[in-house]
Amino acid sequence: MTNLDHFPPWSTVNFLVLTVLTPLAYFLCLTIYRLFFSPLAKLPGPWLTKISSIPEANALKQARRAAWVVELFEQNPDAVAVRTGPSSVSFNDPEAIKTIYGHGKAADEFGKSSWYDAFSTTGESLFSTRSKKRHAMKRRSVAHAFSAQSLASFEPYPFDIYFWFELFTMDLMGELALGDNFGVLEAGEPARYSKLVELSQRFANMSGMLPFARNSVKVLSWVPIPYVQMLYRARLEYLDYARVALERRFTDAKREKVAPGGGKRQDIMQRFIDAQDPETGTKMGFDELRAETSSLMVAGASTGSVTMNWMTYYLCKNPVIKHSVIKQLENMFPENTTGNDPVPYTRLQHLSLLEHTELEVLRLHPPIGYAMPRDTPPQGVMIAGVYIPGGVAVGVPAASMGRNASVYSEPDRFEPDRWAGGGLGDLTRMKSCFLGFGYGTRQCIGRGVATQFVMKTMARVLLRYEVELEDPQLVLGTKEFTIKKPDRVYDVILRRRSRR
Numbered sequence: 386m387t388n389l390d391h392f393p394p395w396s397t398v399n400f401l402v403l404t405v406l407t408p409l410a411y412f413l414c415l416t417i418y419r420l421f422f423s424p425l426a427k428l429p430g431p432w433l434t435k436i437s438s439i440p441e442a443n444a445l446k447q448a449r450r451a452a453w454v455v456e457l458f459e460q461n462p463d464a465v466a467v468r469t470g471p472s473s474v475s476f477n478d479p480e481a482i483k484t485i486y487g488h489g490k491a492a493d494e495f496g497k498s499s500w501y502d503a504f505s506t507t508g509e510s511l512f513s514t515r516s517k518k519r520h521a522m523k524r525r526s527v528a529h530a531f532s533a534q535s536l537a538s539f540e541p542y543p544f545d546i547y548f549w550f551e552l553f554t555m556d557l558m559g560e561l562a563l564g565d566n567f568g569v570l571e572a573g574e575p576a577r578y579s580k581l582v583e584l585s586q587r588f589a590n591m592s593g594m595l596p597f598a599r600n601s602v603k604v605l606s607w608v609p610i611p612y613v614q615m616l617y618r619a620r621l622e623y624l625d626y627a628r629v630a631l632e633r634r635f636t637d638a639k640r641e642k643v644a645p646g647g648g649k650r651q652d653i654m655q656r657f658i659d660a661q662d663p664e665t666g667t668k669m670g671f672d673e674l675r676a677e678t679s680s681l682m683v684a685g686a687s688t689g690s691v692t693m694n695w696m697t698y699y700l701c702k703n704p705v706i707k708h709s710v711i712k713q714l715e716n717m718f719p720e721n722t723t724g725n726d727p728v729p730y731t732r733l734q735h736l737s738l739l740e741h742t743e744l745e746v747l748r749l750h751p752p753i754g755y756a757m758p759r760d761t762p763p764q765g766v767m768i769a770g771v772y773i774p775g776g777v778a779v780g781v782p783a784a785s786m787g788r789n790a791s792v793y794s795e796p797d798r799f800e801p802d803r804w805a806g807g808g809l810g811d812l813t814r815m816k817s818c819f820l821g822f823g824y825g826t827r828q829c830i831g832r833g834v835a836t837q838f839v840m841k842t843m844a845r846v847l848l849r850y851e852v853e854l855e856d857p858q859l860v861l862g863t864k865e866f867t868i869k870k871p872d873r874v875y876d877v878i879l880r881r882r883s884r885r
């Protein structure tokens with residue numbers, strides 16, 4: 386009998402090594418590398434982030450993911466970058482914005498990270514697609530639908546709802562995107578859809594953090610935790626809601642309304658329907674259009690309503706600024722000083738203070754506050770003087786950059802006038818660091834739409850009502866999953882203003 390006879394048969398040894406020891410050895414080596422040798426190990430951040438996304442997932446669970454990153458920078462005031470996970474880094478340096486999100490070289494090298502896969506639903510949307518070619522095609526085809534001329538055909542939409550911003554933006558996005566509203570304002574109560582949007586976004590955000598890229602949604606849906614299952618069911622219901630809305634869009638004869646000039650008024654979806662791949666000539670199928678529908682509802686509705694919410698809060702807290710805005714509005718619309726008639730955007734856009742209020746609010750409270758992740762190129766890259774290896778998800782969180790004291794003097798102060806060169810920062814630098822609507826080739830295509838409806842709505846609210854906080858001592862905090870919102874519901878008192 387040889388010594389080898391003491392060993393179990395080779396097949397058993399092979400099986401053990403392959404299935405148990407190899408993965409164990411791999412994870413052990415990976416952990417040692419991440420703890421001691423990875424270039425990311427040198428970056429500041431909780432030690433657990435060297436090997437796990439648990440701290441970030443925990444912040445997400447507590448609805449304070451962007452706030453957590455802001456705190457990491459506060460704890461490391463000299464840091465240009467902090468580690469947020471084993472392969473994710475957030476920067477808070479103006480130079481990093483251009484390197485990561487800029488046009489040209491950056492756009493070629495840095496692609497959207499796998500986090501976005503979790504936001505692809507029944508197909509890839511303009512927002513979620515990671516393919517540069519597909520994105521360029523989509524963006525080119527639909528850009529016109531978001532332009533100022535295109536929006537002019539929506540001018541008569543009645544902007545006479547002042548208090549329930551969430552319902553209002555929901556219905557408005559229905560009009561703009563699908564040619565008809567969801568009837569939530571008429572019903573006078575939040576649509577189930579709003580709840581579903583929030584829950585399914587939570588689900589996407591959680592799945593986006595898992596390291597299984599495209600399969601993360603499926604993997605999470607198998608987790609037998611009642612809360613996760615509830616979120617998954619909400620996601621399915623939400624996708625079904627988008628299906629029904631889109632089907633109605635195709636069959637509803639009322640949809641093609643007439644623009645004030647007499648022409649046909651086109652919704653945004655029409656551009657997506659008409660879009661054609663220049664190489665293959667193919668158009669988007671129903672499932673891809675459905676993904677665009679659900680994506681547009683999320684992209685435009687909550688972001689817009691949250692912005693108007695913060696504008697109301699800050700203007701009430703700063704009555705001198707509020708009255709300056711009202712003065713400007715009364716001077717611009719002397720025939721309409723009580724806001725009974727619509728306020729045309731062609732005139733409204735000349736009122737800088739209101740627009741600067743929107744910018745200031747988005748600087749202080751960007752609805753998307755954490756870093757929009759991009760993958761570093763395979764060869765690795767220097768960002769703001771820090772070497773980052775290839776395949777790491779990097780980004781600049783709008784919530785941190787918006788309060789970066791090297792860009793914005795007295796960063797915690799609400800001062801819309803800083804956007805008029807009012808002395809609280811260099812205007813060109815402030816503008817190039819403004820991340821409220823993102824930056825570069827993937828920045829918000831709906832920025833013009835949003836600014837237009839936010840300004841029109843706020844202008845009429847302020848002309849029509851004396852707006853005050855019911856509790857003048859109120860101090861709002863924030864909570865967030867995908868969208869960062871005020872942390873509680875609050876009441877305002879609206880008193881009808883009399884004609885001046």
Ligand code: HEM
Nearest residue numbers: 511512684685688689692757821822823827829830831835
């Ligand atoms: C105040 C309101 C809004 C804010 C703060 C906002 C913010 C943003 C941000 C930060 C991004 C960049 C995301 C990234 O880098 O991945 C983005 C992208 C996008 N937004 Fe908005 N948004 C707003 C309103 C709207 C509206 C009204 C629409 C539609 C009418 C819209 C449609 C989109 C789309 C389709 C994208 C993806 C663009 C692309 O990847 O090419 N957004 N938005």
